Amino acid sequence: MSATQAAVPHAPGAEIARSRSRRSSVTGVAALFLAPTAVLLLLLIAWPLVSVVWQSVRYVNLVDPLTAGFAGLDNFRTILDDEAFLPALVNTAVWTILSVAGEYALGLASAVALAQPIRGRVVFRAIVVVPWVIPIAIAGLNWMWLLNPDYGILNAWMVKAGLLESPRDWLGGIDTSLLTVTFVNVWRSFPFYTISLLAALLAVPNDLHEAAAMDGAGTIRRFFVITFPHLKVVSLTLIFIHVVWTAINFDFIWVMTQGGPLDASQTLPIMIYRYAMQDFDVGAACALASMSMAFMATIFFVYFYAARARGAR
Incomplete structure (x- = not known):
């Protein structure tokens, strides 16, 4: 060659x-x-998504086909001028913050409990998932029956225990309806946190706990110095996802209160539904939906760039 x-x-x-x-x-x-x-x-x-954004700047009415054409910012002005917008925005913030905070606190507590070497923990781990697998409509209807002031068993128990003088209409009160629905939402959603945080807890090396215990660190100190930092990534991901899921949640509130009484539990998704399906003003509904999407996109980008900056460090 x-x-x-x-x-x-x-x-x-x-x-x-x-x-x-x-x-x-x-x-x-x-x-x-x-x-x-x-x-x-x-x-x-x-x-x-493109269709929603396009219709947000147009006049679109389901019952009046003659109402059409380019609207510019008129639909957004309709939303901002609506007296129900600001209360619905505040309700959405309260509903989201309290729900996510309650879900995380209860999920973390139950995950820590289920991570302990107790007898029957496999059974308890299976039971804790039950609220999560119940459909929202079924869970909402069941809680409506439980909280009913006439025949609800929870009111009867609270009266017998001396916590209430008489049965209370929790879902019919202006000052209790939103908080009651929030409580039910926490009850149904916390198992998702429990499962995720439990998996992260079981991945924490036991050697770290043993070394810290030998150095004299107590249970609480070991949790905050060793365990909790290992849950940081999972916790931030769960909180971010559930902030978005909760803020756009429509089912629970509509099933239990339909935004009432007197719009006391009305959130932005309920308001969007009423614009589109009750007032038939699709343009205004799309404008409010576009505003909500812009806010959620802002949260996403802030979280994404913050996470990337932490990864770079």
Whole structure:
């Protein structure tokens, strides 16, 4: 074999060309497999979002087809001028903050309890998931029956225990309806936190706890110095996801109070529904939905860039 023939297979240009060809082939195959998913995402997510934003700047009425055309910012002015907007915004903030805080506190406490070496903990871990698997409509109706002032068993128990002088309409009171629905939402949603935090707790190395115990650290100090930092990433992810889920939640409040009484438990999703399905003003409903999406997108980007900055550090 001549020196020229031996050098050809090892030419740098040929190797680079083959490498580029392989990458192009892999990229083409990947694009082919991802194409159906991309089309599905465009149809189910991108197109509805674009449609909502487009209709937010147009006059759209379900019962009056003559009401059409470019509206500019009129729909947004309609929302901001509505007397119910600011109370609904405050209710949404209260509902979201109290729900997420209660879910996290109860989920963390139950996860710590279920991580202990107690007898029957497998059974308790199975039982704690039950509220999460109950459909929202079923859970809401059951709690409406339990809290009913006429025949609700919880009111009867509280009266017998001396906590109440007489049965109280928890869902019908202006000052209690939102807090009551928030309590029910915490009851149903905290198992999701429990499962996630329990998995993170079980991943904490026992060697760290043993070393800290040998150094004289107590249970509470070990929790805050060793255990809690290991839960930071999971906790932030759970809180971020549930802030978004809770803020846009429609089912629970609509099933239990429909935003009443006197809009005392009305949140922004309930307000969007009423604009679209009761007032038939789709343009205003889309404007309010666009404002909500912009706020949620802001939260997402703040969380994303904060997480990236922490990763870079």
